[in-house]
Each structure stands twice: as structure tokens, then as C-alpha cells.
Amino acid sequence: MTDALRDLIAKRKKETDTVILAHTYQPPEIIELADITGDSFALAKAAAKLPNKRIIMCGVRFMAESVKILAPEKQVILPAPDAGCGMARMIKPEEITAWKEQHPDAVVCAYINTTAATKAVCDVCVTSSSALRIVGKLDAEEILFLPDRNLGGWIAAQCPDKKMTLWNGYCPVHDTLTEEQVLQAKNDHPGALLAVHPECREEVVRHADMAGSTAEIIDFAIKADKPVIIGTERGVADTLTKKYPDKEFYYLCPETLTCPDMKYISPELLLQAINGEAGETIEMDEELRLKAKKSIDRMLELG
Numbered sequence: 001m002t003d004a005l006r007d008l009i010a011k012r013k014k015e016t017d018t019v020i021l022a023h024t025y026q027p028p029e030i031i032e033l034a035d036i037t038g039d040s041f042a043l044a045k046a047a048a049k050l051p052n053k054r055i056i057m058c059g060v061r062f063m064a065e066s067v068k069i070l071a072p073e074k075q076v077i078l079p080a081p082d083a084g085c086g087m088a089r090m091i092k093p094e095e096i097t098a099w100k101e102q103h104p105d106a107v108v109c110a111y112i113n114t115t116a117a118t119k120a121v122c123d124v125c126v127t128s129s130s131a132l133r134i135v136g137k138l139d140a141e142e143i144l145f146l147p148d149r150n151l152g153g154w155i156a157a158q159c160p161d162k163k164m165t166l167w168n169g170y171c172p173v174h175d176t177l178t179e180e181q182v183l184q185a186k187n188d189h190p191g192a193l194l195a196v197h198p199e200c201r202e203e204v205v206r207h208a209d210m211a212g213s214t215a216e217i218i219d220f221a222i223k224a225d226k227p228v229i230i231g232t233e234r235g236v237a238d239t240l241t242k243k244y245p246d247k248e249f250y251y252l253c254p255e256t257l258t259c260p261d262m263k264y265i266s267p268e269l270l271l272q273a274i275n276g277e278a279g280e281t282i283e284m285d286e287e288l289r290l291k292a293k294k295s296i297d298r299m300l301e302l303g
Ligand code: SF4
Pocket: 060, 084, 085, 086, 087, 088, 113, 171, 172, 173, 174, 233, 259, 261, 262
């Protein structure tokens, strides 16, 4: 990225009262241009408190929707309208309704990585960092957990007193990582610690020194007194390597752990979005927004 482009983005951002949010999995040059970076829920919460009237959400569609749910009065723009989430696409609201009919006494618990339409037909949301706490507090005969079978299995293993039934969805990025690849990485970097996201399969998570959300992985990696192998989307290792040059981080299969939908946005596209020449403004029916917000509010109450 040239200095001229960086300066122009800063100038246009100011002139248009725009703030740029970027998910941790975004390319390093987008992270550099962002005003706030973090995971999807942290960004949505931060957005709601911002004074700016325009928000550009560098991430995938469900993340821009989450911002709109919590900050309805703001203009929320997704620079790359095609950027979706493979996991969020694995369940549809009508499938949840049919599932609920088969389990009428169950509480429906949705991972935050879901569309607004999915959240609207669920009882409570969880993030990967709040999932254990919230599921532990749910007073229900049965919990229907969706859409991630890996995160659901990880929670179920740690909440043995809960009856959890899992939807068969997964993150097409994290789920591809194999035990063999993990063992190879550990062999290549003896003495290094391994941090992974619970969206990975159990055969991977079982070899980790810690499993947690992207924010928890970053925190663990910064504080560790040994090198750390980063077992989540490569954007996390990209950022850590750049921000902490004195610490040792290793990528775990960066070709496998690359979410293509997270890499659509370039500085040029971002400038076009700021100028209103690219991107999509998120519109949301108020009834849908309020229903989706209910499951997020329940998460905040319990979390
Ligand atoms: S990494 Fe997985 S869960 Fe995250 S946006 Fe990409 S497909 Fe969705």
C-alpha cells in the first residue's frame, strides 16, 4: 500500500465521519487501516458505543449484520457483499424451526457466527469465549446447539451434566485441519506451545495446550514464555508476527487455515466503500432485528 493511498483513506474517513472495523482474520493491510480490530462480537459491541454515523465492517456478512443489530441507527457498510461465512450458510431458519418441533422442551443455542435470520429463531447466542459459561448456566432438559458441531462437541465435553444435541455444521476452514498436520507442526517446532480454536476437530484440539477464541489465543500467545504455534485462521498469526517481532510465533498450515471470504477486501476496495462507490449498506427489517437481538441480549444477561 502506498503512503498516498493510506493518507487518502484517512482523509476521506474523516470527511465522511466513517469508522473502520476489521475482524482479526482480515489481511494485515486492512488491520493496519482499521480503527478497531477484534472478534465479531467485540466489534459489534464497540460499534454500538461509537459516535460516528457510518461504519465500515471489514469482515463477512454475519458480522456486518451483528453490528446492525446492536447499532441500528448507524449506516453499516460491508465492502465486499459476496463475503459470507461457510459455517453460517450451513443452517437455515426453517431447518431450526423443524428441529425445534422434534425437541419441544429444548433451548436453542446459536453460535454468534450465524445470520440475523438464524439468531431470530434461537433462544440464546454464545461466542467461543462465553460458550462454556453460558451453556453451564442454561437450565434446560436439552440444548440444541448450532451450527458448529466442533465447538458444540468441545462445550459438551466440558459440560457433562448438559444434554446437548448438535447440528452437523462446521467451519470449512478450521474443520479441514487434521491430527496429522498438528503432529507434524509439533514435531517441526519442539518445545513450542500449541493454541487452537475450538472450531477445529476434537482430534486437533486434544493436542493443544490451550483452546479458545481468537482474542484468548492472542492473549495466550502474547503472555506465553515459549514460542506458540497458532492454530486458527492465518490472520491471527499475521498480526501477532507483525505486532510482536521479538516473540516467536509459528503458523499452523497457513494454506489450510485461510478463510477466502475474509480476504476479499483490499485498501483500494476499502477506499471505494468509504466513497460510496462499492459495498453494500446493510438493511434489516426492524422485527427481524429485534428478534435477533433478543438472543444476543440473553447471552449478555447470562454471560
Ligand atoms: S473462518 Fe470459518 S467461521 Fe470464520 S468466517 Fe471463515 S468460514 Fe466462517
